[in-house]
Amino acid sequence: MRPSASVAALLLALIVPAAALAQAAPCDGGSVFEDRNGNGRRDAGEPGLQGQRVSDGERIVVSDAQGRYRLPLRDNRSQFLIKPAGYRLANRASGLPDYWLNVRLQAGPALKYGGMPVATSCRDYGLIPERRKAAGDLDVLVFADPQTKTATDVDYYRRDIVEPLLADRLAGRRVADLGLSLGDITHDDLSLYPKLNAVTASLEVPWLHAPGNHDLDFDATRDEDSLLSFRHVYGPDTFAWEEAQANFVVLDDVVYQPGSKADYIGGLRPDQFAFLESYLAGVSRQRLLVLAMHIPLFDAAPGRETFRRADRERLFGLLKDFPNLLVLSGHSHTQRHVFHDAASGWQGAKPLHEYNVGAACGAFWSGVKDAQGIPDTTMSDGTPNGYARLSVRADAGYGLRWFPARQSDSDKVANPYLRLYLPKVLRRGSYPSRGVFANVYMGREDSRVEYRLDDGDWKPMRRVEQPDPAVLAENARDDETERLRGYDRAATATPSAHLWNAPLPTDAAAGEHKVEVRVFDPWQGEQRMSASYRLLDTAQD
Structure with missing residues (x-):
């Protein structure tokens, strides 16, 4: 019955x-x-x-x-x-x-x-x-913050970031094995997702997306509903994906706080911790474990809680016994390397490397347009907009490289590693208060950066945390003009985490003098760039 x-x-x-x-x-x-x-x-x-x-x-x-x-x-x-x-x-x-x-x-x-x-x-x-054989290195394209506000911005993204990469595919070469976008796929207008996806899909690379604070449904009344439109297009906001050389965990680390003074903060939910605990318990520790997220784990400024410290402490506790780790984050529209240690609560055997990736949109698609009609959009720390490549070996070792937009290995004009800024002319015998600045885009606190004059001896440059003078000069040009130079002004200069300085002598012979800078990149080896300045004998009026 x-x-x-x-x-x-x-x-x-x-x-x-x-x-x-x-x-x-x-x-x-x-x-x-x-x-x-x-x-x-x-x-x-x-x-x-x-x-x-x-x-x-x-x-x-x-x-x-x-x-x-x-x-x-x-x-x-x-x-x-x-x-x-x-x-x-x-x-x-x-x-x-x-x-x-x-x-x-x-x-x-x-x-x-x-x-x-x-x-x-x-x-x-x-x-x-x-x-395909998986014996070689895993090649991963990493985009942070494409952050398009309009269809015009989507076209910038297509022409500035994606189309130069298509040359590989059109030539029959594989563009990459995997792609990652680290949030702020668009800038609040979620109706742009289909247009963006069509552009990215033209690369024919499997692509994974983390959500950012500009991917939220801001009319949602609670965090649980704040990514419904994002998830309708991109699926889970937190998930894992495995390759032969590395395991990837993509995390939504934007906690929506409607009605609060700050409408979001970095952090993780209880269900995400439950997933991480289950997944990490059975994952191989021989592979590199990559965590991809939007908001960085480090605080943007001393005393400012960018990512909830209790959540960071709990996350670090889950990760501390993993020997091969890399964190990729976005959000800042600047670029830097942070090595977490005991000061930030990390208890692993070696510092935890977090690479805060520069933005694909740079300074929100701002600045003066070039001959192709694409804004300069250099970031506030002097890093040109672009994308990164992560290369992972079978032994869990990895390398990172930054590619300024529309530059590649075959680009012999611009240098994708650094930019030099120095005066064009100085008075011979004047007080040596002017120097050369080297913005090393992938520079770290321990980077070795040296310079020499006229093929002389190499000397160390000094790392300084101050605005890039090239960005300051662009700000001054924006201020001095009586007409807008672009749709939006260039980014306001902020202190750069990868700027080096050295004095320029004025006691040498009159004439032109060569300044050469070399950088010892841990992944790409020695890189050099040179420029020159002139010393003039001038009589006082």
């Missing part, structure tokens, strides 16, 4: 708490399979894959011998497959890799950009065996 509906409901209530009934629905028939023809659907003869992990952003379950997984749907969650090394994924219609399912059991809040529509079905996840 079958129990009545009311009796069945009572029996179920005795087994499952009422709160869970409101938040969960059964998910039957989900599987992970080998997508042999790469069409994203499970066809006849395509076997299930055992031991594959599926998560709802908090719990992780593992597929059985037939590839089946059981993970009840939970409202307002994004379910996802943790892509394992040795496989790739089919693409969604947007060009993004297909590894997630958004779950919405009932209609959510009405939001300007649509939020996340109702979706209650389960799904199968297909994995395509990777035919």
Whole structure:
């Protein structure tokens, strides 16, 4: 005899708490399979894959011998497959890799950009065996803050950042193995996502996205709903992805605080910590572990809590026993390397390296336009806008390099490592108060930077934390003009974390003198750049 509906409901209530009934629905028939023809659907003869992990952003379950997984749907969650090394994924219609399912059991809040529509079905996840050999280095493109405000900015992003990279693809070369965008994909106008995705997808690189504070639904009334429109397009805000050389964890670290004095702060939610604890417990420590996020873990200024310290301490506790770590962050629209140690609560065996990546949009697509109609958009610390490349070896070693927009290895005109600033002419015998400045874009506090005059002996330059004089000069030109030089003025100069200075002597012979600077980059080796200044004999009037 079958129990009545009311009796069945009572029996179920005795087994499952009422709160869970409101938040969960059964998910039957989900599987992970080998997508042999790469069409994203499970066809006849395509076997299930055992031991594959599926998560709802908090719990992780593992597929059985037939590839089946059981993970009840939970409202307002994004379910996802943790892509394992040795496989790739089919693409969604947007060009993004297909590894997630958004779950919405009932209609959510009405939001300007649509939020996340109702979706209650389960799904199968297909994995395509990777035919390429994984023995070489992993090449990862890293974009921080494309931050487009309008369709015009999307066109800048296309012409300034993406199209120069397309030359590789059009020549039959692989652009990269993986791409990462570190938040602020757009600047509050989430309707621009399709246009942006179409541009990025033209690179034909699997691309992962972290959300930023400008990717929020600002009409949401709570943090839990603040990324619904982002997740409708990009899927989970926190997830893991694995390659043969490295494991990646992408994190939403923007905590929305509507109604507060500051409407957001850096931090992590309890469900994210639960996911991290489960995932890290079973992850290989031989591979490099890369954490990709928007807001940096370090404080932007002394005494200013940019990232909640309690959350940082808890995160550091989970990571301290991992020997191979790298943190990638964005948000600042400047560039710097930070090595966390005991002073910031890090207790690992060696300092934790955080690379705060410069912005693809630079200074928000501002400044004077060039002959192609693209703004200069140099960042406030003097770093040109652009993107980074992360190269990871099989032994978990890695290298980083900054690429100014529209520059490449074949660019022989501009130097992608540094820029020099010095006066063009000085009076011979004047007080030597003027010097040469070297902005070393990837410079660190311990970087070795040296200079010499007229092929003489090399001498050390001194690291200074002050504004780049080239940016100050651009600010002065903006101030002096009676007409706008660009749609938006250049960024206001701020102290640079990678600026070096040395004095220029005035007691040498009259005439032109060569100044040469060399930088010892830990990943690219010695890099040099030269310039010159003139000494003039001048009689006092």
